[in-house]
Amino acid sequence: MLKKYVALAAVVGAMAALAVATPSPAQERTVKITAFGAKSGVVRVFGINSEAALKAAAEVINTAGGVTLGDGTKAKFAIEFLDDRCNAEEGISVIRRIASTDAFIAVGPTCSNVAESLFGILQKKVGDTSDTGLQFPIIADVAAKGGLAKISEWSFRNVPSEFEMYKSLFAWLKTQHPNLKTIWGGVEKDFAHSNATFGVIKQQAEVNGFQILGQSEWLLADTTFSTQVREMKRANPEIVAISAHPFTTCGVLKEMERQGVKPKLLIGLTSSSSIETLQGCAKQAEGIIIPTSFAPVTPEAAKAAELVAKFGGSADLHSAAAYEIMFILKDVIEKQKIMARPDTVAADRVKMREGLAALKETNGLLGKIGRTADREAIKPFLYVHAKDGKWQVLFKPSS
């Protein structure tokens, strides 16, 4: 009996030794992409959507075999998402933390005020030895305030140009509604994005021959809008253009309904073309026209929307940008032969920056995306309108 046990132990021992001695297949490499944005606070939903979109895109890439690194090995993407609370100081702290690791790129942030501050700590001009700014490439997916990427040669964005969107929208409105002339504006005054975009809306409206009768202003956390809507009512405009995020957009639309303000046309802010607006005030938002760089109108976009939902997010113009960024990164990593090893971090960051800066065109969910010398994107867009509680495509300018 004892002999049996000894023999069994010997067999097990021999098998274990064999297992140790046999060379294992090459260990699969992983490239961690660190993203950051708001995962807490009132804009948490943006972070949730971005993270879901990045993970969805990573899954698509990984399923197709992954990314080819500079030494020819294949690697899978892994996503890490850090929270900056939409706060500039925390954003800077997060990016410094990411830059102290082996990361060669970071994706983010959510908020324009964070992007503006942290792009400011990057080296302004590549090769300027007198500038001790951080030499680390960042590509933004959500922060939408115009012209931010030009702050540093290390900063890039894949966000739509609101200038181009509203320029196109007002030119189109002029042809579609030649009898509509007067506009009243509504602006959320204390939010960088909505305030800056309102300037664009006003400018483009005037360029296209519309008359701005005036504007009502409110703050992001305001609770009553009766005074502002009465100003609007007295002006009796044909068009009302609201540059505000979903919470106050809905507050104003509900107050407009109460006071019987019924303009012939409603125009909204890009960020309001999201599910939050429809959850908050689908009935009152009926008919509102918003330009956006995402709608599930192509097979790729529809698939992306489905995958993002699978990862617990919602595909909109912001998260779609995050989704596209993963494919941009894959292409640049392969083209620039990035090694993604701890000993090549500095060189990989430079290669990544150069690769991103050299891009003239990338693939997007709605079609080709152009790149400008200022490291910004020129994205295809379309106009959607709220109809029967859903966002539906109204017009696609390039078609």
Added chain:
Amino acid sequence: MDFLDLIDALQSLADGVLFGATYALLGIGFTLIFGVMHKINLSFAAASIGAAYASLLILAGVKAPPALVFLAAAGCGGVIGGLVYLIGFRFIPLANPLATLMSTVGLLLLIDEIIVHTTAGVPLNYPALFSDVIIRAGPFNLRGDLMFVFLLGCLCMVLLLMLLYRTRLGLATRAMSQQPVAAELCGISNTKVNILTFVTTGIVGGIAGAMIGAAIGMLSPLLSLPLTVKGLIVTVIGGLGSIPGAIIAGLLVGGLENLFQYWRGVSERDLYIMLLLFVFLVFRPGGLFAPATARD
């Protein structure tokens, strides 16, 4: 100022006063806790909004009538109020005024983050009663839902005053507020009165949160901080510890806020409200209705 401007100004004032009923309810919550414990509960407004959120989540999937949602908000407010006492006050050394102040700041942030993590920060629709009713009087319009908010706010205030002045609990609360040592010697339990005060103010807060949600038509975590500031302003202007003061100050702040919005615009509106606060702090630090000074 032409006739239309005058009408608009009066309309702004009326809308503001009606919405001010919610500020009054918040002010009452702050002032009642201060009156009993001589402590500021900075998490009160966040707890009120939290209660309104909780009422939506509890009744999610059920097509509940608005009245039931409001009742649920009041109930949730009571529960949250009790929890705030247990977490932020019960085991904190009350002799150190900063300790409870900081614990309530922590609770404010905690409640806010719980709301944000539960809802992803997405605004949620909140039901309203009489939202389609508009009372028209010549050039004036009075919103039915705001009138309801105002009347319900007034009813809550009356009930609260009756509770304080017509019941044994009210008597114990007032005794604890004025002479805590003497009250304890008479057999009144300090802890019991404190927790009942927090539950009562929590119920008032829950109703305030529901009324705010109903008046706006939506709930957002964005509301907590501005409402905390408004509640504190109302409490100071009304006089720390004075319920009639909180009521009048709430309506006053609501009305003036809208009036300043009309006259000076959004960028200056809050400036004047803050100036009003400083005027009171300097010239009338006891507020509109400062409570009688304690005998000893």
